[in-house]
Amino acid sequence: MSRDTGAARTSRDAVEIRRAMAGDAKRLTRMVRTSRAYEGHYASMVAGYQVGPDYIEAHRVFVAVAGDGGAADGGGRVLGFYGLLLDRAELDLMFVADDAQGYGIGRRLIAHMLEEARRAGLTGVRVVSHPPSEGFYRSVGAVRTGTVPPNPPVVPWERPELSFPVGDEAR
Numbered sequence: 001m002s003r004d005t006g007a008a009r010t011s012r013d014a015v016e017i018r019r020a021m022a023g024d025a026k027r028l029t030r031m032v033r034t035s036r037a038y039e040g041h042y043a044s045m046v047a048g049y050q051v052g053p054d055y056i057e058a059h060r061v062f063v064a065v066a067g068d069g070g071a072a073d074g075g076g077r078v079l080g081f082y083g084l085l086l087d088r089a090e091l092d093l094m095f096v097a098d099d100a101q102g103y104g105i106g107r108r109l110i111a112h113m114l115e116e117a118r119r120a121g122l123t124g125v126r127v128v129s130h131p132p133s134e135g136f137y138r139s140v141g142a143v144r145t146g147t148v149p150p151n152p153p154v155v156p157w158e159r160p161e162l163s164f165p166v167g168d169e170a171r
Contacts, residue, residue, distance in 0.1 A: 014066055015108065017065075017108065017112045019061070024063055024078065025053045025056055028061075028063070028078065029050050029051045031080075036098050038130070044154055044155075055083070059083050060086065060116055060120075061083045062109070063080070063081040064078070064080045064096075064105050066079055079097050081095055082094045082113050089117070089125055091127045094110075110137075114166055118167045126145075126161065126162070127164065128159050129162055131157065131159060131160060137164075142163060143162060143164075143165070145161050148161050
């Protein structure tokens with residue numbers, strides 16, 4: 001079955017990962033709030049969530065873009081993004097646009113995140129996963145380390161806790 005989306009028509013080489021800019025905040029917020037992964041039962045987790053310019057400036061946030069992602073205005077179509085918190089060695093956010101899933105964007109973002117973590121001197125990166133995303137994280141090298149208890153009312157379910165080994169730990 002062929003997917004006929006903008007992501008499908010974008011060659012793998014045309015995808016660039018660049019540092020997010022404050023001007024990306026609205027697009028990243030929209031991606032979080034409209035993600036099909038957070039419909040129904042999980043909707044409370046992203047209701048009202050905002051990826052603000054201050055978050056982007058305070059953390060290592062990177063976007064995968066198709067098209068002219070290097071333009072001064074941050075152009076290009078945002079296919080996905082992640083936020084790496086160095087002070088806690090944690091992958092805080094990781095989203096791939098619904099119509100861009102299945103094309104390797106998430107794997108490229110994870111590889112980029114691990115390289116950023118290695119350059120920052122981290123030995124591991126913690127992930128508190130959205131329950132349906134655990135399989136993806138494990139498929140790209142994360143190891144399950146435990147479970148994070150519910151935090152009602154926003155998160156009324158347990159979440160898998162995983163860790164990515166980085167640097168020498170990954171070998």
